Amino acid sequence: xxxxxxxxxxxxxxxxxxxxxxxxxxxxxxxxxxxxxxxxxxxxxxxxxxxxxxxxxxxxxxxxxxxxxxxxxxxxxxxxxxxxxxxxxxxxxxxxxxxxxxxxxxxxxxxxxxxxxxxxxxxxxxxxxxxxxxxxxxxxxxxxxxxxxxxxxxxxxxxxxxxxxxxxxxxxxxxxxxxxx
Amino acid sequence: xxxxxxxxxxxxxxxxxxxxxxxxxxxxxxxxxxxxxxxxxxxxxxxxxxxxxxxxxxxxxxxxxxxxxxxxxxxxxxxxxxxxxxxxxxxxxxxxxxxxxxxxxxxxxxxxxxxxxxxxxxxxxxxxxxxxxxxxxxxxxxxxxxxxxxxxxxxxxxxxxxxxxxxxxxxxxxxxxxxxxxxxxxxxxxxxxxxxxxxxxxxxxxxxxxxxxxxxxxxxxxxxxxxxxxxxxxxxxxxxxxxxxxxxxxxxxxxxxxxxxxxxxxxxxxxxxxxxxxxxxxxxxxxxxxxxxxxxxxxxxxxxxxxxxxxxxxxxxxxxxxxxxxxxxxxxxxxxxxxxxxxxxxxxxxxxxxxxxxxxxxxxxxxxxxxxxxxxxxxxxxxxxxxxxxxxxxxxxxxxxxxxxxxxxxxxxxxxxxxxxxxxxxxxxxxxxxxxxxxxxxxxxxxxxxxxxxxxxxxxxxxxxxxxxxxxxxxxxxxxxxxxxxxxxxxxxxxxxxxxxxxxxxxxxxxxxxxxxxxxxxxxxxxxxxxxxxxxxxxxxxxxxxxxxxxxxxxxxxxxxxxxxxxxxxxxxxxxxxxxxxxxxxxxxxxxxxxxxxxxxxxxx
Ligand SMILES: Cc1cc2nc3c(=O)[nH]c(=O)nc-3n(C[C@H](O)[C@H](O)[C@H](O)COP(=O)(O)O)c2cc1C
Ligand code: SF4
Ligand code: SF4
Numbered sequence: 001x002x003x004x005x006x007x008x009x010x011x012x013x014x015x016x017x018x019x020x021x022x023x024x025x026x027x028x029x030x031x032x033x034x035x036x037x038x039x040x041x042x043x044x045x046x047x048x049x050x051x052x053x054x055x056x057x058x059x060x061x062x063x064x065x066x067x068x069x070x071x072x073x074x075x076x077x078x079x080x081x082x083x084x085x086x087x088x089x090x091x092x093x094x095x096x097x098x099x100x101x102x103x104x105x106x107x108x109x110x111x112x113x114x115x116x117x118x119x120x121x122x123x124x125x126x127x128x129x130x131x132x133x134x135x136x137x138x139x140x141x142x143x144x145x146x147x148x149x150x151x152x153x154x155x156x157x158x159x160x161x162x163x164x165x166x167x168x169x170x171x172x173x174x175x176x177x178x179x180x181x
Numbered sequence: 182x183x184x185x186x187x188x189x190x191x192x193x194x195x196x197x198x199x200x201x202x203x204x205x206x207x208x209x210x211x212x213x214x215x216x217x218x219x220x221x222x223x224x225x226x227x228x229x230x231x232x233x234x235x236x237x238x239x240x241x242x243x244x245x246x247x248x249x250x251x252x253x254x255x256x257x258x259x260x261x262x263x264x265x266x267x268x269x270x271x272x273x274x275x276x277x278x279x280x281x282x283x284x285x286x287x288x289x290x291x292x293x294x295x296x297x298x299x300x301x302x303x304x305x306x307x308x309x310x311x312x313x314x315x316x317x318x319x320x321x322x323x324x325x326x327x328x329x330x331x332x333x334x335x336x337x338x339x340x341x342x343x344x345x346x347x348x349x350x351x352x353x354x355x356x357x358x359x360x361x362x363x364x365x366x367x368x369x370x371x372x373x374x375x376x377x378x379x380x381x382x383x384x385x386x387x388x389x390x391x392x393x394x395x396x397x398x399x400x401x402x403x404x405x406x407x408x409x410x411x412x413x414x415x416x417x418x419x420x421x422x423x424x425x426x427x428x429x430x431x432x433x434x435x436x437x438x439x440x441x442x443x444x445x446x447x448x449x450x451x452x453x454x455x456x457x458x459x460x461x462x463x464x465x466x467x468x469x470x471x472x473x474x475x476x477x478x479x480x481x482x483x484x485x486x487x488x489x490x491x492x493x494x495x496x497x498x499x500x501x502x503x504x505x506x507x508x509x510x511x512x513x514x515x516x517x518x519x520x521x522x523x524x525x526x527x528x529x530x531x532x533x534x535x536x537x538x539x540x541x542x543x544x545x546x547x548x549x550x551x552x553x554x555x556x557x558x559x560x561x562x563x564x565x566x567x568x569x570x571x572x573x574x575x576x577x578x579x580x581x582x583x584x585x586x587x588x589x590x591x592x593x594x595x596x597x598x599x600x601x602x603x604x605x606x607x608x609x610x611x612x613x614x615x616x617x618x619x620x621x622x623x624x625x626x627x628x629x630x631x632x633x634x635x636x637x638x639x640x641x642x643x644x645x646x647x648x649x650x651x652x653x654x655x656x657x658x659x660x661x662x663x664x665x666x667x668x669x670x671x672x673x674x675x676x677x678x679x680x681x682x683x684x685x686x687x688x689x690x691x692x693x694x695x696x697x698x699x700x701x702x703x704x705x706x707x708x709x710x711x712x713x714x715x716x717x718x719x720x721x722x723x724x725x726x727x728x729x730x731x732x733x734x735x736x737x738x739x740x741x742x743x744x745x746x747x748x749x750x751x752x753x754x755x756x757x758x759x760x761x762x763x764x765x766x767x768x769x770x771x772x773x774x775x776x777x778x779x780x781x782x783x784x785x786x
Contacts, residue, residue: 064766064769064770064781064783064784065783067766067769067783068783071760074758074759074760075758075759080759100772101772101773101776102772102776105773105776105777122776122777124777124778124779126779126782130770130773130774130777130779130781131770131772131773132769132770132773133768133769133770133771133772133773134769136764136769139761140761140763140764141760141761141764142759142760142761143759143760143761
């Protein structure tokens with residue numbers, strides 16, 4: 001039987017959650033035995049090659065590109081997991097939700113203390129995705145099946161969740177793995 | 182101006198004995214005089230009372246009748262609860278807006294008139310209604326709204342808006358209100374001729390313990406909603422250690438759809454004060470406080486007058502009716518527009534001059550209540566019942582009603598019925614009979630017990646009004662055939678979102694999430710899984726909240742989920758694309774398209 005596929009992506013995140021995936025250390029060898037990685041920054045596959053069992057999402061949606069990728073993940077993955085607080089609740093990027101978008105653009109490109117922009121132009125390259133009016137947690141854009149809390153969730157948390165799902169067991173994480181105080 | 186402010190603040194604080202626990206009266210007085218409690222005013226009050234400024238600020242920001250920014254010399258507060266909405270409050274609001282040239286929430290540029298929405302003001306039987314400062318105007322239409330504005334512009338005197346007087350004591354010169362009592366059915370307990378002084382005379386003829394025994398024998402249970410046995414409450418309070426004890430009468434009547442206490446206070450205040458006095462004798466208290474909701478300020482002068490008359494007749498004061506050593510007096514504490522202050526511990530906070538935050542229980546008020554002293558908190562109607570019980574004996578009281586719920590209950594009925602008003606019915610009466618009495622045979626649903634109660638469907642109209650079945654503080658809101666039950670539930674959720682004190686997360690946040698998800702379903706974007714979400718989250722809010730507000734706020738949703746499932750099922754549909762229908766990329770990128778000046782290819786693909 002072919003190994004189930006796992007895909008991962010980082011949307012409006014800091015890659016800390018991906019680091020935490022790598023933090024499972026030598027268990028990554030076991031993981032490779034269990035699964036095959038599909039679209040993911042880990043193997044640099046850019047496009048889905050087929051249907052995936054699990055998609056791990058880091059970060060919420062701050063721009064149109066994030067939305068496109070997330071919807072693509074929803075279309076290709078049986079199970080989607082929001083990994084970390086950014087994906088689950090918007091996290092640090094969502095702090096801008098209190099500031100009108102125009103001001104965000106101006107602060108970034110015109111008024112910020114370290115900005116050097118003699119042309120006084122907000123960049124308008126089609127390569128640059130348009131920002132959304134605010135940062136959305138993933139489950140406000142698509143259905144999410146599981147949420148792993150933490151910033152980032154620990155490697156053990158991610159590992160336990162993945163193994164449970166891949167071996168068809170209920171995801172019941174011990175309290176220590178999901179408590180943060 | 183600022184000298185004037187300083188002098189006035191000093192005077193007001195002095196008039197209240199410089200007493201920190203009277204902060205509510207002090208800020209209310211400043212608000213009344215200056216139209217707001219400004220930053221400098223807070224500073225001065227804090228100095229005078231030797232408290233931190235933040236304590237004054239906390240007070241001012243908590244209550245909806247207090248404000249830091251100047252509003253208008255006159256504030257029009259249009260009631261927008263469910264029943265008023267059903268009666269056309271939105272159109273009336275529009276008329277006010279048009280005539281004033283401002284939107285709800287604004288003040289006219291000349292600073293004269295402000296327009297606001299407010300929660301239930303206890304006039305559902307004559308909706309739509311509004312408060313113009315303290316003056317109640319009822320049965321509003323777009324025409325009368327316009328007329329009110331034109332009148333005010335001429336004389337700026339709300340009292341002159343009262344051109345016709347209501348019935349009974351509403352026409353008393355000290356009340357002078359257009360409010361109607363709308364007493365539709367008089368029972369054999371509350372709405373009976375009074376025999377002033379007799380109940381107290383009888384109580385003073387027996388020992389305090391015997392008074393408590395009489396109340397216990399009557400099996401009287403609290404009329405405010407929770408239904409705790411009154412005699413037991415008094416016994417606990419009497420037994421609790423403490424030098425002083427207090428009797429508090431809960432006249433906050435904030436539960437949307439409830440207005441029967443208003444009618445008792447208008448027509449039978451002597452009964453209520455007698456009940457409090459008897460309670461004082463029974464538990465050993467010398468001081469009583471009536472916590473009167475800000476919305477009923479128009480009754481205050483008349484109630485003060487009634488208290489004064491009772492003092493004259495030695496029904497209050499020292500050595501009452503010649504009973505040596507029994508002293509008791511009552512003061513009125515005004516509220517300032519906060520539903521949660523009807524919750525007994527929040528009410529106590531408010532009386533103590535604090536924000537109306539509920540306190541953690543235990544200790545219960547009977548152990549540590551007002552100022553830390555053992556206190557009885559009872560509803561207006563409960564006290565009125567006590568007086569009757571002492572007057573005619575507990576046995577007669579028990580003859581009426583049902584086994585577990587003796588006596589009568591005042592119902593406040595409003596909404597889609599022919600004769601809205603107050604009905605005194607025996608406990609145990611069937612809901613269907615009540616609906617017949619008020620002319621609402623075609624009702625499709627009745628919200629029993631106010632916003633925090635339950636939405637009862639037609640199939641269950643055979644149920645009975647009593648503590649063991651449909652328990653209620655008395656509010657029945659009738660929904661006729663053309664009403665949308667789930668939209669009604671949404672309105673109630675709006676109310677709780679507004680009124681949560683914010684202390685506990687499940688209540689502060691949970692109610693918002695519940696309301697938003699229900700709104701999503703009503704917008705046609707709901708899925709079957711949303712119903713489980715509502716149910717689970719509703720249970721969480723119920724179980725995890727500290728006070729009765731959060732413990733009941735999910736009821737509109739939980740009870741409609743249970744009793745009106747088909748209405749929900751008809752709205753939700755399962756989706757297979759895994760997308761969230763409420764998310765719309767076009768809306769989400771619209772701002773950026775405007776700022777950057779390019780269309781999103783993805784959104785318009
Ligand atoms: C949010 C909330 C609001 C309440 N509002 C009122 C009220 O307006 N009037 C009232 O008598 N009881 C109200 N209650 C109930 C009181 O907490 C308390 O149970 C009651 O005053 C006790 O009096 P009783 O035993 O005579 O009914 C409210 C409770 C909650 C939780
Ligand atoms: S949750 Fe924390 S670690 Fe993960 S992407 Fe957000 S900020 Fe980075
Ligand atoms: S349940 Fe709501 S109203 Fe009651 S204390 Fe908590 S936050 Fe305040």
